[in-house]
Amino acid sequence: MMVRLVLLLLLAVPAAATLRVDITSGIEAPMPLAVPAFPTPAAMQTPAGNTADLGRQVAAIVSGNLVGSGLFRAIDPAAFPAPTVAQVIAPPFLGYRTAAAQALVTGSVTANADGSLTVGCHLHDVFSEEELARQAFTVTPAGWRRAAHKCSDLVYSRLTGETGMFDSRIVYVAESGARTKRVKRLAIMDQDGANHRFLTSGQSLVLMPRFSPVNETITYMSFAGDRPRVWLYNIGTGRQEPVGNFDTMSFAARFSPDGRTLLFSVTRAGNADIFTYDIGARRTMRLTSSNAIDTSPSFSPDGRRIVFESDRGGTQQLYVMNADGTGAQRISFGEGRAASPVWSPRGDLIAFTRIQSGKFRMAVMRPDGSGERLLTDSWQDEGPSWSPNGRVILFSRTERNGRSSLRSIDLTGRNDRRIPTPLEASDPAWGPLLP
Amino acid sequence: MSERGAIAVAAGAHLLLLGVLSLGVARTMPPLEPAIDSTPIEFVEVGDLPTVTEMPQPSMQAAPRDPGPPLAAELEPELLGEADALESSEAVVQDTAVQDAIADEVVALPPPKKSRGVKRDSFDAGAMASLIDRSIPDAPVKPRDTSAFAKSIETALPKGAQVGPRAIATLEQAIRAQIAPCWNPPIGGADVQGMTAVLRIRLNRDGTVSATPEFVSQTGATQGNAAYARAFVETARRAVLRCAPLALPADMFGYWREFELNFDPRLMT
Numbered sequence: 001m002m003v004r005l006v007l008l009l010l011l012a013v014p015a016a017a018t019l020r021v022d023i024t025s026g027i028e029a030p031m032p033l034a035v036p037a038f039p040t041p042a043a044m045q046t047p048a049g050n051t052a053d054l055g056r057q058v059a060a061i062v063s064g065n066l067v068g069s070g071l072f073r074a075i076d077p078a079a080f081p082a083p084t085v086a087q088v089i090a091p092p093f094l095g096y097r098t099a100a101a102q103a104l105v106t107g108s109v110t111a112n113a114d115g116s117l118t119v120g121c122h123l124h125d126v127f128s129e130e131e132l133a134r135q136a137f138t139v140t141p142a143g144w145r146r147a148a149h150k151c152s153d154l155v156y157s158r159l160t161g162e163t164g165m166f167d168s169r170i171v172y173v174a175e176s177g178a179r180t181k182r183v184k185r186l187a188i189m190d191q192d193g194a195n196h197r198f199l200t201s202g203q204s205l206v207l208m209p210r211f212s213p214v215n216e217t218i219t220y221m222s223f224a225g226d227r228p229r230v231w232l233y234n235i236g237t238g239r240q241e242p243v244g245n246f247d248t249m250s251f252a253a254r255f256s257p258d259g260r261t262l263l264f265s266v267t268r269a270g271n272a273d274i275f276t277y278d279i280g281a282r283r284t285m286r287l288t289s290s291n292a293i294d295t296s297p298s299f300s301p302d303g304r305r306i307v308f309e310s311d312r313g314g315t316q317q318l319y320v321m322n323a324d325g326t327g328a329q330r331i332s333f334g335e336g337r338a339a340s341p342v343w344s345p346r347g348d349l350i351a352f353t354r355i356q357s358g359k360f361r362m363a364v365m366r367p368d369g370s371g372e373r374l375l376t377d378s379w380q381d382e383g384p385s386w387s388p389n390g391r392v393i394l395f396s397r398t399e400r401n402g403r404s405s406l407r408s409i410d411l412t413g414r415n416d417r418r419i420p421t422p423l424e425a426s427d428p429a430w431g432p433l434l435p
Numbered sequence: 436m437s438e439r440g441a442i443a444v445a446a447g448a449h450l451l452l453l454g455v456l457s458l459g460v461a462r463t464m465p466p467l468e469p470a471i472d473s474t475p476i477e478f479v480e481v482g483d484l485p486t487v488t489e490m491p492q493p494s495m496q497a498a499p500r501d502p503g504p505p506l507a508a509e510l511e512p513e514l515l516g517e518a519d520a521l522e523s524s525e526a527v528v529q530d531t532a533v534q535d536a537i538a539d540e541v542v543a544l545p546p547p548k549k550s551r552g553v554k555r556d557s558f559d560a561g562a563m564a565s566l567i568d569r570s571i572p573d574a575p576v577k578p579r580d581t582s583a584f585a586k587s588i589e590t591a592l593p594k595g596a597q598v599g600p601r602a603i604a605t606l607e608q609a610i611r612a613q614i615a616p617c618w619n620p621p622i623g624g625a626d627v628q629g630m631t632a633v634l635r636i637r638l639n640r641d642g643t644v645s646a647t648p649e650f651v652s653q654t655g656a657t658q659g660n661a662a663y664a665r666a667f668v669e670t671a672r673r674a675v676l677r678c679a680p681l682a683l684p685a686d687m688f689g690y691w692r693e694f695e696l697n698f699d700p701r702l703m704t
Contacts, residue, residue: 018635018693019603019606019690019694020633020695021610021611021696022611022696023611023614023615023618023671023697023698024699024700024702025615025618025700025702026615026616026617026618026620026700027615027616027617027619028619029619102677125673127676128672128673128676132669135478135479136479137479138478138480143482150479158662160624160666161624161660161662162621162662391623411623412623
């Protein structure tokens with residue numbers, strides 16, 4: 001056997017005549033791409049505006065989304081002429097190559113007889129001159145921005161191999177008024193800050209909103225009626241209901257990956273324990289019963305494990321346990337404390353707040369506690385929330401002057417950017433990709 | 436034409452007409468629907484959400500700028516210098532690690548004469564391929580065995596032309612130096628660890644690509660990450676197309692007319 005193996009290896013020598021070169025490094029720069037204005041076959045007035053104007057705006061949104069991800073950079077549209085309708089499917093590639101674009105997004109906006117709009121979206125590889133992806137999205141005029149987000153997701157997923165994240169929304173706590181008499185309202189907006197609206201009036205203090213990963217429901221904590229507890233809120237119907245029936249405070253709620261169960265903490269005699277709540281059956285079950293504060297529970301994407309924070313070991317640290325509450329093991333070590341863990345929807349990482357040397361910073365680690373990386377270095381960054389594709393982390397940043405805003409950062413630690421909000425903002429939660 | 440024939444023709448024509456008409460009724464296609472392209476476009480109905488439309492708020496900040504590929508002029512002097520000094524000077528070659536590794540492998544390999552005597556007919560490519568595939572994860576970062584290549588060169592080259600392992604290493608380095616700055620691998624993907632792709636490159640004498648880089652093999656691809664694996668291969672292909680034409684020593688065209696590139700981002704963060 002060994003002899004045959006050696007013989008085979010010898011034989012391989014003359015056969016392997018082709019030179020093979022290892023390319024073990026590349027550049028980590030954003031990919032240049034061009035998103036010229038989407039032409040319209042016939043400029044028509046619609047409730048959302050003229051289709052020619054919409055074509056320009058859709059292209060600008062697609063470009064803004066992709067550039068905002070930090071993985072792409074847009075070639076100045078002035079560097080090339082806007083394509084005609086015929087060029088949407090057969091673009092003049094040479095011009096884009098000259099402009100150093102590697103990918104090209106073309107599309108069109110058409111007003112249909114039934115009042116809807118159809119936005120075509122085509123992705124081309126400038127160098128191989130291949131069409132990599134195409135889709136057409138039919139939307140109502142009121143929802144025209146969603147077509148741009150869908151197109152962005154198509155391009156993003158095709159070029160990166162990851163799922164998209166742009167056709168999604170963010171819920172957060174909008175803050176206004178004096179520090180001593182703060183008004184906190186739930187607000188919702190598209191992930192790019194558009195279509196902003198308030199969900200609650202501000203009469204009661206609200207905290208920690210979280211999106212259901214599967215439907216139009218959020219959970220949050222409200223002090224309504226001076227009973228601080230977890231609520232469910234159906235965004236579509238506006239219906240709200242309290243969760244469970246506890247005499248004490250319930251807080252830090254989060255949905256299971258299938259949206260059927262809530263995890264949250266309930267206080268009792270200076271402690272806090274983690275409970276599950278079956279939303280359909282309205283049944284609660286206790287998972288932890290230590291003499292410590294167990295809170296911020298978050299399911300793994302397969303629903304089998306839960307990461308949470310606890311001070312059972314003396315300081316605030318992260319633990320992972322089975323979904324039934326058994327087998328808790330500490331995963332965070334090292335200097336300082338660790339708080340507010342969130343399991344990535346991709347499953348490979350846990351994002352959390354690392355507290356050390358008086359600073360609160362965004363960090364990630366693998367579910368076994370290895371590979372910890374600090375992503376931000378500001379004064380007070382808190383409350384991570386994953387993008388639906390597990391690529392970007394949304395969080396709130398408080399400056400030393402007390403002002404708070406929403407930020408996002410790529411899991412590589414690059415592209416720390418502000419998410420625009422009309423008021424000060426905290427406690428963001430990124431919702432799922434919309435259907 | 437017989438009656439039966441005529442009926443058949445008429446029936447066919449009616450079916451065709453029906454087909455054409457029902458296509459028109461089925462869906463108002465956007466005018467951009469290509470006549471030259473047969474790929475069907477997927478239509479997605481996007482429902483409305485209970486939201487209030489507001490003016491869009493421009494926000495996105497530009498990310499760091501791409502330095503772009505290095506100019507060919509920057510690469511050439513160094514490259515040509517090395518080509519001139521291929522066999523004569525050791526000082527020219529900077530990356531001695533590559534040579535050291537090759538030297539080690541040359542020592543480790545059996546003498547070339549033994550292999551020459553074996554008939555190629557008995558070579559089992561399939562068995563060999565499986566061996567090679569399995570060996571990839573064990574030696575991820577190590578330079579490839581170029582000594583075998585060097586041997587094949589001896590027979591391929593005109594008599595008197597002497598090209599040793601050092602020249603090959605220099606050529607490798609020249610290729611690497613030109614391709615790496617054009618490669619934009621997808622960083623931060625969940626499956627980036629352990630994914631590699633091999634492409635076969637064919638070049639003309641002027642360094643331009645004579646054919647689209649051909650996919651040879653890939654490691655780290657699973658059923659679950661097919662989209663990522665595809666995107667990964669495309670970044671490799673794009674790197675080649677983007678950096679062509681390559682500036683390589685003309686007297687070694689026989690070696691770089693066709694070669695393979697193994698894209699392996701393991702050394703990146």
